Amino acid sequence: MANACARARRDPATVKLLAVTKVFGPESILDAYALGLRDFGENYVQEMERKAPAVSALGEARFHLIGHLQSNKTKKALQLFTSIDTIDSTKLAHKLATERLDMETPVVEAAPVEAMIEVRLSHEENKSGADPAGLSAIVSAIRASKHLKLTGLMAVPPWSEDAELSRPYFAQLRALAGEHAIPELSMGMSNDLEVAIEEGATWVRVGTALFGRRKKA
Ligand SMILES: *Cc1c(COP(=O)(O)O)cnc(C)c1O
Numbered sequence: 266m267a268n269a270c271a272r273a274r275r276d277p278a279t280v281k282l283l284a285v286t287k288v289f290g291p292e293s294i295l296d297a298y299a300l301g302l303r304d305f306g307e308n309y310v311q312e313m314e315r316k317a318p319a320v321s322a323l324g325e326a327r328f329h330l331i332g333h334l335q336s337n338k339t340k341k342a343l344q345l346f347t348s349i350d351t352i353d354s355t356k357l358a359h360k361l362a363t364e365r366l367d368m369e370t371p372v373v374e375a376a377p378v379e380a381m382i383e384v385r386l387s388h389e390e391n392k393s394g395a396d397p398a399g400l401s402a403i404v405s406a407i408r409a410s411k412h413l414k415l416t417g418l419m420a421v422p423p424w425s426e427d428a429e430l431s432r433p434y435f436a437q438l439r440a441l442a443g444e445h446a447i448p449e450l451s452m453g454m455s456n457d458l459e460v461a462i463e464e465g466a467t468w469v470r471v472g473t474a475l476f477g478r479r480k481k482a
Pocket of ligand 1: 285287308331332421454455456470471472473474
């Protein structure tokens with residue numbers, strides 16, 4: 266990350282590390298927290314639910330949902346995550362906003378949940394994310410609710426050995442964020458995070474390079 270920031274003449278403080286702990290047990294989160302990491306990414310609501318009791322004492326830990334969110338899991342997701350990074354429809358945005366409101370009590374106003382929109386930039390079948398053509402509507406839906414705070418765009422380009430092949434996708438995401446004045450860009454994983462930083466990433470999501478290979482589930 267430091268090397269990429271130096272090459273791109275960027276202040277390293279403008280790029281944050283999201284430690285992706287999917288598949289690994291809660292002890293990996295505890296270890297990483299002890300080393301100073303504070304932001305963690307999980308792909309599944311149920312997996313986070315299993316780990317939550319073991320990590321509940323980590324006062325400064327923040328958890329991001331980076332996997333596809335099914336509409337029947339929104340309530341749970343709102344209880345477990347500080348940021349939902351994979352909103353991909355206006356319907357999902359509305360459902361999250363409504364359920365956040367339901368979490369309010371007469372004396373406690375529910376803080377907005379941070380939200381990112383996942384954009385599908387390639388034409389791969391069965392890939393999640395919003396079509397760029399539908400982005401404006403989702404941006405408006407999120408910005409219309411005081412229970413959601415739009416922080417960024419997120420994308421996962423098609424996987425490749427060659428990180429350079431990710432570059433045009435990253436540039437495209439940056440352009441979309443610029444059009445909508447969205448500040449954060451979550452892009453880049455273990456294999457292509459340096460290219461992502463050169464293209465403007467403010468979050469890189471790193472699993473393998475921090476924790477080692479994941480065992481197949
Ligand atoms: C698993 C995953 C990552 C981390 O990938 P690595 O290649 O292990 O760094 C990042 N983002 C998403 C959405 C993932 O599912």
